[in-house]
Amino acid sequence: MSNQLRYDGQVAVITGAGNGLGKVYALFFASRGAKVVVNDLGGSMSGSCRSLLYHFANYVTGDGASNRAADLVVEEIKKAGGEAVADYNSVSDNGAGIIKTAVEKFGRVDILINNAGILRDTSFVKMTEKDWDAVYSVHVKGTFLVTKAAWDVMRKQSYGRIINVTSTAGLYGNFGQANYSMAKLGLLGLAKTLALEGEGKGILVNTIAPLAASRLTETALPAEILNFLKPEAVIPLVGYLCHSSCSENGQVYEVGAGWFAKLRWQRSEGLLLDPKKGLTPEDVRDQWNKVEDWNRVSYPVSASDSFAEIMKAKL
Numbered sequence: 001m002s003n004q005l006r007y008d009g010q011v012a013v014i015t016g017a018g019n020g021l022g023k024v025y026a027l028f029f030a031s032r033g034a035k036v037v038v039n040d041l042g043g044s045m046s047g048s049c050r051s052l053l054y055h056f057a058n059y060v061t062g063d064g065a066s067n068r069a070a071d072l073v074v075e076e077i078k079k080a081g082g083e084a085v086a087d088y089n090s091v092s093d094n095g096a097g098i099i100k101t102a103v104e105k106f107g108r109v110d111i112l113i114n115n116a117g118i119l120r121d122t123s124f125v126k127m128t129e130k131d132w133d134a135v136y137s138v139h140v141k142g143t144f145l146v147t148k149a150a151w152d153v154m155r156k157q158s159y160g161r162i163i164n165v166t167s168t169a170g171l172y173g174n175f176g177q178a179n180y181s182m183a184k185l186g187l188l189g190l191a192k193t194l195a196l197e198g199e200g201k202g203i204l205v206n207t208i209a210p211l212a213a214s215r216l217t218e219t220a221l222p223a224e225i226l227n228f229l230k231p232e233a234v235i236p237l238v239g240y241l242c243h244s245s246c247s248e249n250g251q252v253y254e255v256g257a258g259w260f261a262k263l264r265w266q267r268s269e270g271l272l273l274d275p276k277k278g279l280t281p282e283d284v285r286d287q288w289n290k291v292e293d294w295n296r297v298s299y300p301v302s303a304s305d306s307f308a309e310i311m312k313a314k315l
């Protein structure tokens, strides 16, 4: 197929690629010519169903490390004629080690997918500091450590494609997932700033919120729904965003089961009061309809779009 998007000569690093979505990304990039670093500490799934209302009804610990998960994916890639290496570092313990593996084995890093993840679901009233720190550590600190190491390599190459993985729990909130929501929205903020800082060096950073059957969901959803939510259905978006021909940057998408959508902020025109006349809670209360008037809206894309509106009060 002549117009097939390919990644020949490129190196893709995928964290948490021993299972679920990460595994299908790894198989995909290898099948399209990339050399792949399959990172996974091989965490086992254990624990009880504690998430409320949410499809991720399981409690994934990331414990019980074994190298098998990453090894199996590498074996599968090699059997299909592709090139891959396993890496067993935890993103949060030695994120830089994952990039070191890529550079030592393949010499560069073109694509990074910050996919590794765990859950510690429980209502906020029951959430412990340990639950909070564990989720922060893998998602936020882990993404920081791996990306920081990849950043230097990508800047030297003047090329890179990075995907952060958020969740609808982060974008919209979700009962029982305060820690996960915090971490996942943090990854979007990180990606938006990296998109600004990386653009001049050819590094583009986007964020996806996938929905797919994985070991997280397999005991929580009926088979007919799981069959519908194939992880492979997320690949087309990830594949496109990670291709050199794609110029999307700093954006966020929802994706699953063949549906691909882009999100943006929408802001009401708002209520503008004169600070010189004194501002009271009553002023805001009495004109609340203007604060939330969705008939006149704008779509801010930068911090300066906010600054510009606020400075109108100065006029």
Ligand code: NAD
Residues within 6 Å of the ligand: 015, 016, 017, 018, 019, 020, 021, 022, 039, 040, 041, 042, 043, 044, 060, 062, 069, 089, 090, 091, 092, 093, 114, 115, 116, 117, 118, 138, 142, 165, 166, 167, 168, 209, 210, 211, 212, 213, 214, 215, 216, 217
């Ligand atoms: P999964 O459990 O099947 O895969 C996650 C992988 O990450 C596992 O193989 C695990 O061993 C690995 N991992 C955990 N901690 C790690 C660490 N410290 N270092 C390296 N690897 C580690 O889950 P999945 O559903 O494929 O999720 C992949 C990503 O997508 C996660 O970030 C998750 O939060 C996100 N996500 C998934 C869905 C979905 O519907 N499946 C929805 C929203 C977001």
